Amino acid sequence: MNNIPSVNLADFLSDDPKRKEKFVEKIGKAYEEIGFVALKNHFLSDELVEELYKEVKNFFDLPLETKQKYEIEGLAGQRGYISFGKEHAKGKKEGDLKEFWHFGQEPSEDADLKEEYPSNVQVEELKDFNHVGMEAYRMLEKTGIYVLRALALYIGLEEHYFDHWASNGNSILRPIHYPPITEEPKGAVRAGAHGDINLITLLMGASTGGLQVLRKDGEWIDAIPQEDELVINVGDMLERHTNNKLRSTIHRVINPPKEEWDNPRYSIPFFMHPRSDMKLDCLEECIDEDHPKQYEDITAGEFLNQRLIEIGLAKK
Numbered sequence: 273m274n275n276i277p278s279v280n281l282a283d284f285l286s287d288d289p290k291r292k293e294k295f296v297e298k299i300g301k302a303y304e305e306i307g308f309v310a311l312k313n314h315f316l317s318d319e320l321v322e323e324l325y326k327e328v329k330n331f332f333d334l335p336l337e338t339k340q341k342y343e344i345e346g347l348a349g350q351r352g353y354i355s356f357g358k359e360h361a362k363g364k365k366e367g368d369l370k371e372f373w374h375f376g377q378e379p380s381e382d383a384d385l386k387e388e389y390p391s392n393v394q395v396e397e398l399k400d401f402n403h404v405g406m407e408a409y410r411m412l413e414k415t416g417i418y419v420l421r422a423l424a425l426y427i428g429l430e431e432h433y434f435d436h437w438a439s440n441g442n443s444i445l446r447p448i449h450y451p452p453i454t455e456e457p458k459g460a461v462r463a464g465a466h467g468d469i470n471l472i473t474l475l476m477g478a479s480t481g482g483l484q485v486l487r488k489d490g491e492w493i494d495a496i497p498q499e500d501e502l503v504i505n506v507g508d509m510l511e512r513h514t515n516n517k518l519r520s521t522i523h524r525v526i527n528p529p530k531e532e533w534d535n536p537r538y539s540i541p542f543f544m545h546p547r548s549d550m551k552l553d554c555l556e557e558c559i560d561e562d563h564p565k566q567y568e569d570i571t572a573g574e575f576l577n578q579r580l581i582e583i584g585l586a587k588k
């Protein structure tokens with residue numbers, strides 16, 4: 273059952289101001305309540321999604337020694353391959369039952385950010401892997417910018433408030449492979465309960481099931497979108513910036529029942545980060561007598577570094 277609200281980006285892009293306004297209200301309310309929506313009419317074509325899955329599956333099918341060539345020390349897991357079991361949810365000791373890849377930002381010439389972002393790691397064995405990944409990256413970034421515009425309006429900010437911070441931001445596209453489960457996982461799960469670090473996450477592949485979201489009443493519910501929908505949720509950076517008005521909801525990926533252990537799972541989240549110098553200080557629009565300021569001032573870069581240490585990807 274699909275328990276998360278579904279919204280249609282075509283409403284936001286429509287010339288009819290009423291449709292646009294309705295989209296803003298619906299997505300804003302959903303993020304105050306459950307923190308997740310399913311989005312239709314994003315900018316990823318079916319062909320691109322299909323090609324990306326093909327490349328991603330081919331990559332994870334490569335021999336482990338080949339994949340390990342692309343696991344590069346000193347990048348805090350921010351680019352290239354991250355091996356099985358390495359990442360764990362904040363506060364949990366068991367590693368998640370997953371291996372993954374990170375594509376990072378390739379900023380436009382005029383953005384003056386070349387020095388700041390490490391280069392992407394190029395997979396020699398698969399000639400289309402990198403360019404297909406980056407094409408999807410750009411379409412997800414474009415989709416995310418519209419979602420952030422809707423949220424800016426909902427909060428009472430100027431519509432384009434996030435544009436500068438999120439375009440050429442430090443976003444990450446993360447294809448994940450959850451391999452078949454071959455032995456009793458002893459406390460480990462495909463993805464332990466966590467909130468995402470970033471502003472918003474756009475997730476492809478949740479239609480295969482396994483993703484669960486923690487509702488305010490403490491109940492875990494399945495979040496299973498239609499095949500053509502992206503699941504989009506608010507992350508900790510946006511929760512913090514909006515002084516808890518928009519919620520970064522805890523979610524997890526559960527292990528399947530034993531008779532389905534043979535089935536691998538693939539999913540592809542896009543973690544939309546701002547530029548590192550964005551201040552995440554609680555917005556004045558979100559502070560009043562009933563909602564006093566909840567967080568210390570911090571930049572996106574500082575917040576990310578703290579969190580990468582807490583989840584096992586960066587060293588102190």
Ligand SMILES: O=C(O)CCC(=O)C(=O)O
Binds near residue numbers: 539540
């Ligand atoms: O695999 C999924 O469906 C979700 C993964 C996730 O929540 C994450 O990587 O942050």
Ligand SMILES: [Fe+2]
Binds near residue numbers: 466523
């Ligand atoms: Fe997540």
